[in-house]
Amino acid sequence: MTDLYETQPTASHFVDGAYLEDTNGDVIDVVYAATGKVIAKVHAATDDVIAKAIDSAKRAQAEWAKVSPRDRGRILTKAAHLIRERNHALSVLETYDTGKPLQETLVADATSAADALEYFGGIAAGLTGEHIPLGEDWAYTVREPLGVCVGIGAWNYPTQIACWKAAPALACGNAMIFKPSETTPLCALKVAEILIEAGLPAGLFNVVQGMGPVGAALTTHPDVAKVSLTGSVPTGSKVYAAAAAGLKHVTMELGGKSPLIIFDDADVEDAVGGAILGNFYSTGQICSNGTRVFVQSGIKQKFVERLAERLKGVVMGDPQDEATNFGPMVSARQLEIVEGYIAKGREEGAKLVTGGERVDQDGFWITPAVFDGVTDDMTIAREEIFGPVLSVFEFSDEDEVIARANDTEFGLSAGVFTRDFSRAHRVVAQLQAGTCFINSYNDAPVEVPFGGVKMSGVGRENAKAAIEHYSQMKSVYVRMGRVEAPF
Numbered sequence: 411m412t413d414l415y416e417t418q419p420t421a422s423h424f425v426d427g428a429y430l431e432d433t434n435g436d437v438i439d440v441v442y443a444a445t446g447k448v449i450a451k452v453h454a455a456t457d458d459v460i461a462k463a464i465d466s467a468k469r470a471q472a473e474w475a476k477v478s479p480r481d482r483g484r485i486l487t488k489a490a491h492l493i494r495e496r497n498h499a500l501s502v503l504e505t506y507d508t509g510k511p512l513q514e515t516l517v518a519d520a521t522s523a524a525d526a527l528e529y530f531g532g533i534a535a536g537l538t539g540e541h542i543p544l545g546e547d548w549a550y551t552v553r554e555p556l557g558v559c560v561g562i563g564a565w566n567y568p569t570q571i572a573c574w575k576a577a578p579a580l581a582c583g584n585a586m587i588f589k590p591s592e593t594t595p596l597c598a599l600k601v602a603e604i605l606i607e608a609g610l611p612a613g614l615f616n617v618v619q620g621m622g623p624v625g626a627a628l629t630t631h632p633d634v635a636k637v638s639l640t641g642s643v644p645t646g647s648k649v650y651a652a653a654a655a656g657l658k659h660v661t662m663e664l665g666g667k668s669p670l671i672i673f674d675d676a677d678v679e680d681a682v683g684g685a686i687l688g689n690f691y692s693t694g695q696i697c698s699n700g701t702r703v704f705v706q707s708g709i710k711q712k713f714v715e716r717l718a719e720r721l722k723g724v725v726m727g728d729p730q731d732e733a734t735n736f737g738p739m740v741s742a743r744q745l746e747i748v749e750g751y752i753a754k755g756r757e758e759g760a761k762l763v764t765g766g767e768r769v770d771q772d773g774f775w776i777t778p779a780v781f782d783g784v785t786d787d788m789t790i791a792r793e794e795i796f797g798p799v800l801s802v803f804e805f806s807d808e809d810e811v812i813a814r815a816n817d818t819e820f821g822l823s824a825g826v827f828t829r830d831f832s833r834a835h836r837v838v839a840q841l842q843a844g845t846c847f848i849n850s851y852n853d854a855p856v857e858v859p860f861g862g863v864k865m866s867g868v869g870r871e872n873a874k875a876a877i878e879h880y881s882q883m884k885s886v887y888v889r890m891g892r893v894e895a896p897f
């Protein structure tokens with residue numbers, strides 16, 4: 411097994427192509443969720459670090475914008491190859507950073523980051539404008555970079571989030587300054603190292619550490635053209651407002667409380683599988699999770715029974731052991747939040763079918779919880795928990811479940827399980843969500859746009875859609891004849 415110390419970065423920040431330390435910044439402990447032990451320390455960025463990150467990004471971006479998109483793409487593709495080659499070591503680090511089991515991180519984190527670099531590396535050369543004929547005259551459009559972009563990450567997918575933001579930004583000719591979540595500061599530094607090794611010029615991908623105030627300083631900096639945040643709705647509202655003051659571009663990937671609708675005619679095993687993937691993967695710490703599971707009356711009992719049985723297959727143990735399939739919560743704070751919601755669910759009258767118990771060992775462990783008999787007004791039905799807590803709701807007909815599914819301020823994802831494909835498409839057409847799944851849940855391939863509606867976000871990540879959010883259009887009118895003026 412790769413040791414943490416083989417993969418661990420050597421300083422807090424990565425700026426202008428090299429590691430950078432400034433011990434004047436507040437200390438941030440990196441705690442391994444499986445043991446509760448401090449495994450590393452980084453310092454929050456000082457004003458000096460932020461200034462260096464901005465200056466180098468600005469300088470490097472001006473040159474990068476002149477590089478042909480094909481050459482930019484080649485560097486991203488090379489970085490993707492390096493990431494794939496080092497997948498095991500990067501996955502070990504991701505597991506130390508987040509506590510997610512190696513069984514997951516080997517297939518879902520560095521690999522997804524590589525997918526994004528490869529995808530945007532591949533389409534970079536195809537980022538062209540249009541020719542617009544206007545009779546004798548004509549016009550053309552040019553897709554230009556925005557400038558210096560800031561990425562701010564959540565703690566659940568630190569490698570993936572860094573690359574989902576950096577890959578389209580760099581392909582379009584921007585620089586990116588990435589601030590990881592203070593809970594998981596390690597992985598993005600490795601991404602920075604690899605991008606440099608792949609040939610990315612210094613200053614184009616800088617990583618600075620810190621909490622909210624560092625994110626806020628970057629967001630409001632006059633030299634920053636765009637902010638892409640992955641985080642909660644309350645943080646999103648603040649960052650969106652701060653960016654608006656400077657009329658900056660934004661992408662907001664925020665929280666959810668997504669519905670997963672299971673009709674009577676669904677395959678029960680597939681529906682249970684979808685509910686497991688949509689609630690317990692990454693110990694439930696996924697924004698798009700389908701935590702409100704609406705099950706039609708005829709299948710409900712069977713569904714709950716099979717779900718409880720299949721949860722006996724949970725293997726909690728050392729996350730670095732590939733046999734472990736369920737890890738701890740990321741932090742003591744997140745564990746407390748989840749325990750609070752479980753207590754609230756019981757208090758408000760929901761029936762805890764299984765799980766929800768704190769495990770008596772070091773680290774932040776809790777067993778996956780299933781609540782039955784949940785009603786739409788309960789706190790666990792309305793607020794994002796961001797942990798392994800699945801709520802089952804009973805419904806009888808299609809119109810009713812659509813109305814109940816949409817009765818939320820969020821709109822990130824939604825899923826439908828049914829063998830009737832006309833119904834599946836009819837229902838999906840009425841669901842207020844940015845990403846929908848039919849007979850599946852939580853797939854996030856880079857080829858498909860990802861993002862939310864309503865309070866769940868603004869803009870889209872991944873796919874060609876992301877290009878729109880990391881570039882701006884210039885229109886050029888070309889007159890071929892004489893200029894006729896009134897005087």
Ligand SMILES: NC(=O)c1ccc[n+]([C@@H]2O[C@H](COP(=O)([O-])OP(=O)(O)OC[C@H]3O[C@@H](n4cnc5c(N)ncnc54)[C@H](O)[C@@H]3O)[C@@H](O)[C@H]2O)c1
Nearest residue numbers: 563564565590591621622625626641642645663664665697
């Ligand atoms: N839609 C998505 O793609 C997606 C993906 C993963 C997580 N999430 C959401 O993220 C949340 C969990 O992550 P979290 O607890 O790290 O979220 P959070 O909102 O607490 O923090 C997100 C990031 O914002 C930074 N931040 C905090 N205050 C800031 C401010 N005023 N200005 C600038 N930056 C600031 C934090 O330091 C962190 O890096 C959940 O709500 C989850 O649904 C969304």
